[in-house]
Amino acid sequence: MFPAGRRTAVIGGVRTPFLKSGTLFEKMTAADLGAVAVKELVARTDLDPQTIDELIYGAVIPSVSRPNIAREVLFDAHLPDRIPASSVVMACATSNRAITDAAERIALNLADVVIAGGAECLSDVPILFSRDFARRLVRLSKAKTAAQKAKVFAGFRPGELAPVAPAIAEYTTGLSMGESAEKMAKENHISRAAQDELALGSHLKAAAGWDRGILAPEVVPVPVAPKFEEMATVDNIIRRDTTLAALAKLPPVFDRKFGTVTAGNSSPLTDGASAVLLMSEDRARAEGRKALAFIRSWAYSALDPGDQLLQGPAYAAPRALDRAGLKLSDMGRVEMHEAFAAQVLSNLQAFASKEFAREKLGRDQPVGEVDPEILNLYGGSIAIGHPFAATGARLVTTLSHELARSGEQFGLLTVCAAGGLGHAMVLERAE
Numbered sequence: 330m331f332p333a334g335r336r337t338a339v340i341g342g343v344r345t346p347f348l349k350s351g352t353l354f355e356k357m358t359a360a361d362l363g364a365v366a367v368k369e370l371v372a373r374t375d376l377d378p379q380t381i382d383e384l385i386y387g388a389v390i391p392s393v394s395r396p397n398i399a400r401e402v403l404f405d406a407h408l409p410d411r412i413p414a415s416s417v418v419m420a421c422a423t424s425n426r427a428i429t430d431a432a433e434r435i436a437l438n439l440a441d442v443v444i445a446g447g448a449e450c451l452s453d454v455p456i457l458f459s460r461d462f463a464r465r466l467v468r469l470s471k472a473k474t475a476a477q478k479a480k481v482f483a484g485f486r487p488g489e490l491a492p493v494a495p496a497i498a499e500y501t502t503g504l505s506m507g508e509s510a511e512k513m514a515k516e517n518h519i520s521r522a523a524q525d526e527l528a529l530g531s532h533l534k535a536a537a538g539w540d541r542g543i544l545a546p547e548v549v550p551v552p553v554a555p556k557f558e559e560m561a562t563v564d565n566i567i568r569r570d571t572t573l574a575a576l577a578k579l580p581p582v583f584d585r586k587f588g589t590v591t592a593g594n595s596s597p598l599t600d601g602a603s604a605v606l607l608m609s610e611d612r613a614r615a616e617g618r619k620a621l622a623f624i625r626s627w628a629y630s631a632l633d634p635g636d637q638l639l640q641g642p643a644y645a646a647p648r649a650l651d652r653a654g655l656k657l658s659d660m661g662r663v664e665m666h667e668a669f670a671a672q673v674l675s676n677l678q679a680f681a682s683k684e685f686a687r688e689k690l691g692r693d694q695p696v697g698e699v700d701p702e703i704l705n706l707y708g709g710s711i712a713i714g715h716p717f718a719a720t721g722a723r724l725v726t727t728l729s730h731e732l733a734r735s736g737e738q739f740g741l742l743t744v745c746a747a748g749g750l751g752h753a754m755v756l757e758r759a760e
């Protein structure tokens with residue numbers, strides 16, 4: 330049995346609408362969005378806030394003024410201030426890490442009730458001064474006399490004032506996520522047509538998910554700061570009218586001459602937050618709660634970022650399945666984070682490849698083919714959006730609800746992340 334110790338039940342999960350950055354959430358922060366998600370999760374699950382043992386939360390882009398986002402979310406959600414709150418970060422697998430940290434605490438009997446999740450507001454990225462200018466400002470704060478202050482600015486060059494914005498790029502290789510997806514498309518021979526087809530499916534399935542009333546119950550309305558007069562209620566990135574022809578017309582972004590990765594087959598820059606309520610099985614039973622699902626197993630993987638950066642799921646999934654004592658063929662649903670269509674298709678190819686199994690995993694048999702009929706049934710990050718730290722808890726929420734709804738017994742979810750990281754988790758329907 331993995332993990333040793335007590336089982337973790339997923340009791341509930343919510344997310345805010347996921348909005349294209351620079352739109353309605355433009356004046357909000359990740360903590361603002363996280364607080365709405367957490368507060369509403371507590372209300373919807375009818376949870377006594379006094380019973381919460383811990384809040385574990387994360388954001389990938391850090392706030393300079395509020396670095397421990399978990400604590401800020403707790404305060405803004407008006408939860409009791411005696412609840413410890415800690416922040417985690419693991420690139421796009423941040424809320425997955427928060428969730429598995431919570432499950433470890435529960436397994437070890439250190440906690441019974443934990444809220445975990447993540448938020449990202451890419452409309453609110455810290456823009457820094459250059460290191461040279463920042464050093465001058467530090468020296469200025471220490472200077473006492475007018476002469477010392479004047480000396481601080483000796484040799485000043487206007488170029489020092491050029492702002493430094495965070496890049497969505499690997500520090501070690503200098504390649505952006507998009508360039509890395511492009512590299513994967515080329516090395517794995519993933520065609521532009523296949524990428525566009527996956528992107529089209531993502532939009533159409535997400536639109537159907539809303540139309541069929543499946544996604545709405547997971548999404549909490551957000552009063553939009555600063556005036557709080559308008560409510561954000563639905564995702565605004567899904568294009569129900571997109572077509573293969575429209576997608577095919579878009580120019581490649583990351584390799585303009587020979588590339589295949591476009592704005593249409595990439596996940597967009599997104600603002601949003603998510604949160605899940607996790608309980609020990611005993612506590613859930615004692616409270617008479619019906620869990621949506623149980624966490625059966627999980628695994629993390631890591632590879633050289635200079636290799637195929639976003640291939641982590643192909644390494645993590647077989648480990649998570651082994652730990653669950655199950656095979657891919659036992660999975661009734663698969664949720665795969667779509668950073669880029671090229672990344673999803675590369676991972677699916679690796680899942681099915683005997684060569685990959687032998688050479689990269691040291692296994693005789695590949696993980697297997699994922700049936701497209703069970704993959705990302707209500708769209709993925711390309712259509713729904715990808716607020717980095719919020720995506721993992723979105724996947725756990727959607728998959729847990731889907732297991733409860735469909736009666737399927739097992740589901741697999743996977744996440745690729747910057748740094749060459751990967752995550753996979755197996756969920757089990759609650760009996």
Ligand SMILES: CC(C)(COP(=O)(O)OP(=O)(O)OC[C@H]1O[C@@H](n2cnc3c(N)ncnc32)[C@H](O)[C@@H]1OP(=O)(O)O)[C@@H](O)C(=O)NCCC(=O)NCCS
Nearest residue numbers: 497506507568571575576582591592593595596597598668
């Ligand atoms: C790819 C990226 C650079 C595109 O950014 P952008 O140029 O602001 O994207 P836009 O939404 O403006 O789309 C560009 C154009 O494509 C069009 N478009 C995008 N998706 C489309 C679709 N599905 N169907 C039709 N047209 C589409 C837009 O309408 C827009 O057209 P316009 O220029 O005529 O207005 C950006 O989304 C990005 O960086 N994504 C990757 C994020 C990332 O690295 N995440 C980490 C993952 S691990």
